[in-house]
Amino acid sequence: MIERVIHRVRGLTDDLFISANEPEKYARFGLPIVADIYPDKAALGGIYSVIQAARHPHVLVVACDIPFLHVGLLQCLIGLAPTADVVIPLIKPPQPETLHAVYSKACLPAMERRLLAGQLRIIGFFDEVAVRYLERAEVARFDPQFYSFLNMNTPEEWEKVQTLAKILPNE
Secondary structure: OHHHHHHHHHHHOOOOOEEOOOHHHOHHHOOOEEOOOOOOOHHHHHHHHHHHHOOOOEEEEEOOOOOOOOHHHHHHHHHHHHHOOEEEEEOEOOEOOOOEEEEEHHHHHHHHHHHHOOOOOHHHHHHHOOEEEEEHHHHHOOOOOOHHHOOOOOHHHHHHHHHHHHHOOOO
8 A cells, every 4th residue: 555655646756755763664665764853752753754854845744544645636735835834635624634734844843842842733733834724625626535535544444445446546
């Protein structure tokens, strides 16, 4: 599934890497590995670390367990990046899709304050930055079934993803 995710995002950037604290597990993918600057700080620590490592002012962040990313939707997020510090889908309010978003380097100070305070909720810093939410209807223009947001956290989700992988195109 990670190969599927890499395949979908590879054409979107010249600065592609994997966030992981165990590089040996991901070396076979041939991409640079970025470890957490502040270990044991959950997903916020990983996002902070990749933004810090990135060469560009905006960083597309996607999880490795969402194999049906829609390239058109990702291009839309990237295209909107200059308009806000965070560009993020909001499919099921109030929780935005934090591992399917574009973050700017302008987020780093607010993120670091949260990390150092042990406040690890990703959206915890959103009140300090400009956020552009992509509402459900905007996302549906690209992905009406919202397959881009299916992940694999349970055996049932794994089975569903396996079934869909056989019928959905691997763009």
